[in-house]
Amino acid sequence: MARKQLHLAAHFPGVNNTTVWSDPRSRSQIEFSSFRDLARTAEEGTFDFFFLAEGLRLREVHGQIHDLDVVGRPESITVLTALAAVTTHLGLAATVNATFNEPYELARRFASLDHLSGGRAAWNVVTSSDAFTGENFRRGGFLDHADRYTRASEFVSAARTLWDSWTDDDLIADRRSGRFAAEGAGRFSHRGQHFDIAGEFTVPRSPQGHPVVIQAGDSADGRDFAAAQADVIFTRHGTLEAGQAFYADVKSRLAAHGRTPDSLKIMPGVSVVVGDTDAEAEEKAAHIRSQQVSGATAIATAELLWGIDLSDRDPDGPLPLQDPVVGSGVVRGRVGFTDPVATVAQWREAAESHGWSLRQTVIAQQNRQSFIGSADTIARQLDSYVQADAADGYILVPHLTPGGLDDFVAKVVPLLRERGVFRSEYTGRTLRDHLQLPTPQGAASGAA
Numbered sequence: 481m482a483r484k485q486l487h488l489a490a491h492f493p494g495v496n497n498t499t500v501w502s503d504p505r506s507r508s509q510i511e512f513s514s515f516r517d518l519a520r521t522a523e524e525g526t527f528d529f530f531f532l533a534e535g536l537r538l539r540e541v542h543g544q545i546h547d548l549d550v551v552g553r554p555e556s557i558t559v560l561t562a563l564a565a566v567t568t569h570l571g572l573a574a575t576v577n578a579t580f581n582e583p584y585e586l587a588r589r590f591a592s593l594d595h596l597s598g599g600r601a602a603w604n605v606v607t608s609s610d611a612f613t614g615e616n617f618r619r620g621g622f623l624d625h626a627d628r629y630t631r632a633s634e635f636v637s638a639a640r641t642l643w644d645s646w647t648d649d650d651l652i653a654d655r656r657s658g659r660f661a662a663e664g665a666g667r668f669s670h671r672g673q674h675f676d677i678a679g680e681f682t683v684p685r686s687p688q689g690h691p692v693v694i695q696a697g698d699s700a701d702g703r704d705f706a707a708a709q710a711d712v713i714f715t716r717h718g719t720l721e722a723g724q725a726f727y728a729d730v731k732s733r734l735a736a737h738g739r740t741p742d743s744l745k746i747m748p749g750v751s752v753v754v755g756d757t758d759a760e761a762e763e764k765a766a767h768i769r770s771q772q773v774s775g776a777t778a779i780a781t782a783e784l785l786w787g788i789d790l791s792d793r794d795p796d797g798p799l800p801l802q803d804p805v806v807g808s809g810v811v812r813g814r815v816g817f818t819d820p821v822a823t824v825a826q827w828r829e830a831a832e833s834h835g836w837s838l839r840q841t842v843i844a845q846q847n848r849q850s851f852i853g854s855a856d857t858i859a860r861q862l863d864s865y866v867q868a869d870a871a872d873g874y875i876l877v878p879h880l881t882p883g884g885l886d887d888f889v890a891k892v893v894p895l896l897r898e899r900g901v902f903r904s905e906y907t908g909r910t911l912r913d914h915l916q917l918p919t920p921q922g923a924a925s926g927a928a
């Protein structure tokens with residue numbers, strides 16, 4: 481049987497504690513040159529796509545911006561549109577929330593990005609909602625967890641209706657006449673529980689027909705949503721065992737939606753540390769972990785998890801004895817722990833059995849580095865994980881901006897190519913081509 485081909489993406493770090501901002505090699509998270517340089521490295525490495533996460537409001541602890549959050553980040557689709565002009569093949573993926581936006585506006589923006597990039601747009605549909613973030617949209621406390629996915633699913637269906645609203649005939653009429661398209665072009669109607677919209681869509685069908693849809697969410701509802709609607713899943717299940725379990729679970733949900741297993745690509749977010757030898761990589765990885773989690777970062781992370789003020793704690797001392805307080809109000813914004821009580825129990829058990837301090841526990845539990853070793857070790861591992869159905873590929877999260885993937889592209893990518901599991905050059909133009917996904921019927925060929 482032919483070996484599976486790997487898919488690779490580059491994550492531009494945003495609001496997180498993966499990036500070591502204190503490293504002198506780290507550059508701005510706002511200036512265009514940072515985005516451009518990482519994108520160019522990814523394109524040199526013939527990656528499938530470049531990925532931007534989204535944070536709509538900086539978290540606060542006691543009214544202060546949280547230690548882990550980077551102040552200031554530009555809007556993703558705008559950044560990707562600029563990147564479209566300085567890249568030629570790289571897919572361009574933006575995370576945009578389905579809870580706070582409207583289908584007409586978002587479908588229009590993604591179709592536009594798809595046109596301007598020649599078929600390289602992707603939308604990572606997220607559903608995060610907390611009242612604090614919702615205030616930005618006059619939607620504080622908007623929608624509970626289950627409703628977020630019914631809205632997201634209907635949102636994507638409505639977007640697809642809009643993307644399908646121009647037929648090939650409309651476009652041909654438009655080209656011949658040189659005027660706006662034939663009457664009726666782009667006419668649409670969607671009536672559902674969350675959206676009741678009808679009108680005319682102004683963007684002709686884009687090169688991919690439908691921009692690639694990515695999903696990031698882990699609950700059963702999230703997985704079902706992905707099985708129904710997504711082309712790619714971005715997940716945290718990056719280890720071999722967890723990856724295989726997640727992969728089997730999600731792929732088994734596809735048949736119910738009339739889909740085949742290869743129509744949904746599973747791509748965990750992982751970090752990679754490349755060294756000249758395995759031993760040198762281990763040393764480098766330990767150094768990176770200690771830079772990623774300073775004492776202050778350990779306390780800040782613990783405050784998110786416990787929901788209480790821990791500013792007087794010694795990060796090199798034991799874990800707090802208190803139980804976590806869910807919804808305490810001390811922390812505002814996306815916390816990132818779905819079950820704090822279970823997570824604290826898990827952390828306590830790990831700390832006790834290893835004799836870890838709070839900081840060591842945060843490092844071990846939060847900053848796991850997925851692939852550490854020489855280029856040869858990493859290439860072999862990545863390949864073997866993909867062949868063992870732990871993933872279809874990986875979204876690489878570098879710890880430096882924008883140079884964090886330089887080593888990977890220079891040293892690991894050539895070995896993956898030698899192994900015959902990763903492209904040496906782009907063979908298609910669109911992101912759907914790179915991901916080996918079909919283009920939805922009705923696309924206006926050569927429209928770009």
Ligand SMILES: Cc1cc2nc3c(=O)[nH]c(=O)nc-3n(C[C@H](O)[C@H](O)[C@H](O)COP(=O)(O)O)c2cc1C
Binds near residue numbers: 533534575577701716
């Ligand atoms: C790997 C991964 C990446 C995510 N990235 C973002 C993001 O950039 N912005 C955001 O608002 N939410 C993000 N989310 C949150 C999800 O959209 C979702 O709201 C959250 O996981 C809760 O849904 P669930 O209960 O189905 O997991 C991410 C989730 C995962 C698993």
